[in-house]
Amino acid sequence: MNVWYRLHGARSSIVIKSCQHGLPEVVYWGKTLKSVSDDELAGLTDAVLTAGYLDQFPVLSIIPELGAGFHGEAGLEGHRQRQHWAPRFQVTAVETSDRELVFDARDEVAQLMLTIKVTMDTETDVVGFRSSLTNTADSEFLLHRLGNTVSLPAYADELLTFHGHWAREFVTGRQRWPANRVVKENRKGRTSSDAFPGIVAGTPGFSEQSGEVYGLHLAASGNHRLVAEKAVQGGRYIQAGEWLYPGEVALAKDESYSTPWLYGSWSGDGLSQMSLQFHRFLKKRLRLDVATQPRKVHFNSWEALYFSHEPKALLKLVDQAAAIGVERFILDDGWFRGRNDDTAGLGDWYVDERKHPGGLQYLIDAVNQKGMEFGLWFEPEMVNPDSDLYRAHPDWVLKLDGYDQVLGRNQMVLDLSRPEVFDYLYERIDSLLSQYRIDYIKWDMNRDLVQPGSAGVASVHRQVEALYRLMASINDAHPTVEIESCSSGGARIDFEILRYTQRVWASDCIDPVERQRLQQAYSIFFSNEIMGSHVSVEKAHTTGRSTNLMFRLMTSLYGHMGLELALDSLSADDETTVRQLLKYYKDNRTFFHTGDWIRVDTPESYLLCNGVVSTDKRRASFTIAALDRCDYLMPGRLRLTGLDPEKRYSLTAIHDPYAHHGQLRPNRTLAADAGIYSGDALMKIGIQLPVIDVASAIIYDLNVVE
Numbered sequence: 001m002n003v004w005y006r007l008h009g010a011r012s013s014i015v016i017k018s019c020q021h022g023l024p025e026v027v028y029w030g031k032t033l034k035s036v037s038d039d040e041l042a043g044l045t046d047a048v049l050t051a052g053y054l055d056q057f058p059v060l061s062i063i064p065e066l067g068a069g070f071h072g073e074a075g076l077e078g079h080r081q082r083q084h085w086a087p088r089f090q091v092t093a094v095e096t097s098d099r100e101l102v103f104d105a106r107d108e109v110a111q112l113m114l115t116i117k118v119t120m121d122t123e124t125d126v127v128g129f130r131s132s133l134t135n136t137a138d139s140e141f142l143l144h145r146l147g148n149t150v151s152l153p154a155y156a157d158e159l160l161t162f163h164g165h166w167a168r169e170f171v172t173g174r175q176r177w178p179a180n181r182v183v184k185e186n187r188k189g190r191t192s193s194d195a196f197p198g199i200v201a202g203t204p205g206f207s208e209q210s211g212e213v214y215g216l217h218l219a220a221s222g223n224h225r226l227v228a229e230k231a232v233q234g235g236r237y238i239q240a241g242e243w244l245y246p247g248e249v250a251l252a253k254d255e256s257y258s259t260p261w262l263y264g265s266w267s268g269d270g271l272s273q274m275s276l277q278f279h280r281f282l283k284k285r286l287r288l289d290v291a292t293q294p295r296k297v298h299f300n301s302w303e304a305l306y307f308s309h310e311p312k313a314l315l316k317l318v319d320q321a322a323a324i325g326v327e328r329f330i331l332d333d334g335w336f337r338g339r340n341d342d343t344a345g346l347g348d349w350y351v352d353e354r355k356h357p358g359g360l361q362y363l364i365d366a367v368n369q370k371g372m373e374f375g376l377w378f379e380p381e382m383v384n385p386d387s388d389l390y391r392a393h394p395d396w397v398l399k400l401d402g403y404d405q406v407l408g409r410n411q412m413v414l415d416l417s418r419p420e421v422f423d424y425l426y427e428r429i430d431s432l433l434s435q436y437r438i439d440y441i442k443w444d445m446n447r448d449l450v451q452p453g454s455a456g457v458a459s460v461h462r463q464v465e466a467l468y469r470l471m472a473s474i475n476d477a478h479p480t481v482e483i484e485s486c487s488s489g490g491a492r493i494d495f496e497i498l499r500y501t502q503r504v505w506a507s508d509c510i511d512p513v514e515r516q517r518l519q520q521a522y523s524i525f526f527s528n529e530i531m532g533s534h535v536s537v538e539k540a541h542t543t544g545r546s547t548n549l550m551f552r553l554m555t556s557l558y559g560h561m562g563l564e565l566a567l568d569s570l571s572a573d574d575e576t577t578v579r580q581l582l583k584y585y586k587d588n589r590t591f592f593h594t595g596d597w598i599r600v601d602t603p604e605s606y607l608l609c610n611g612v613v614s615t616d617k618r619r620a621s622f623t624i625a626a627l628d629r630c631d632y633l634m635p636g637r638l639r640l641t642g643l644d645p646e647k648r649y650s651l652t653a654i655h656d657p658y659a660h661h662g663q664l665r666p667n668r669t670l671a672a673d674a675g676i677y678s679g680d681a682l683m684k685i686g687i688q689l690p691v692i693d694v695a696s697a698i699i700y701d702l703n704v705v706e
């Protein structure tokens, strides 16, 4: 007998069917469906048994079973000494509530127990899937894969995927859902910048404000495997789980393995609404005591000084940073013993007394006296072979005996699952946080894993679990310290690392042209208040492109803003501009970081638009950036979104007066009295945009007038 379970959010519902033979299946996920009866569900979804196929239809369940004749991507793969490799489960118990369904299932032959959880966050409409497998037999069960699978309707026929690399994260690709499988695998041992664990499927041509879309994100910071396939039975599915090395997970009697959470957000109004739901969900999960503080303006020493930490130069920077409006001063890489370049020192987390005689107190005092907080860079998981730590404990690294470890940025990876390594790192970080007043940690992780063996066994899953434990212990011991997740820029950004961290470094690339594109794609899953966004020098260090200061500042404005440049490089006029924009950020950050961050479809592809609308819709700010020249004399009108059609808004533009020259003239929207317009007109007619220079932007500020 089939039983139908429903979970409802504010805008969407998910319906799960559980049958006597087979595991539960997502039969509907979409617009709120409150009144449908079991009989209707059964009648409308009755499968067609075609000739030339099995006599019993295999269920496209959350863990599809090879043993039940599902010949696509099995949700569970593994064996017990070459036996029990095609299990088949029966649901034995179901627990339900308004927010959660828990299905317990058993395979008495293979002696395995499976628990499948489906959740609905009723405030944000984000659904979650998580499964756990328990071995109940005396002998070990070797697990190859446990992946949660979401069946999607056939009209979701277009996919949006993510790729990229260092300093070019969150590149998106669009394709019609092909007949063949789309597989994105990550074996790098960190979330990665080339195979971000997220995917969107939607009706063809979906855009920011149109189409029905399903976004899925695997909250995992290690390896993963993501599969999108058209099932031979019709319909289609996306499966996501950890990618496991051979032998990586072996379950002894009564041991369990749980998948990472797979989170999903559905929208019938395009991508931006889907993202907004993810943002709201994420905001609820963050450690609020830290993450909801006003996001302080950072100064980061990296691109200003790199490894040359001269106290005199640092103290000068402290003065300059404070004078310009910085609120938190971060000492990046280079402060610890032996760290003069990237060939040595990682692992020796003791202040380098040659650079900082007597320790860091002099610097922290100077920072605090200027009313700023102090932050420090760490890369705890790493060790350079040229370090005291490695010389003393060459066996502490992840490796396979008999091979030379492949280095990455001249470093190896410490085996965090070893208690002595964990304790050493905890002691070092804890004692520095206890000795000094440190308000923020930039927690970096700068290499991909190769042969990550612990006592010969593959150890990415255990490594990542130990990392979470280490971060959680630091969180517990130092609850007011904010942690940023950095990994060669944005290679470790996911919902799970964000349980322990409150800021992410989206990319080492702070060229604003790149950042405009990157931030749009980043925002598909992640919110703005946690996104470190820094202003660099005119000629970007990672691309060599020169851009004007105003564009750099405007590009950083909605995120967690900061400066990362030699402050000497600023002219007196530039300094004034920076000071003004930092003040503007401070005056408006509560609105920027508590409002809804949205992306807006633009009339021309060379223009990108994103903005913030306050939750009461009384205030809005939209940034329009031009990344190229217009093909026409003027661009089409930009239809705003998210406003209250009944309210009237005053329109004010912030722009760079130097970004308009020659024959290009501003239009009325840039005038001091740009006018008062109804939300309805702004969203239906739109704004005629002026033509602006390449690599420049306009910010439209809208305020309700009574």
Ligand code: GLA
Residues within 6 Å of the ligand: 302, 332, 333, 377, 444, 446, 486, 487, 488, 489, 505, 508
């Ligand atoms: C990584 C980070 C940078 C910087 C350097 C320091 O590349 O992404 O921001 O901290 O490490 O070595």
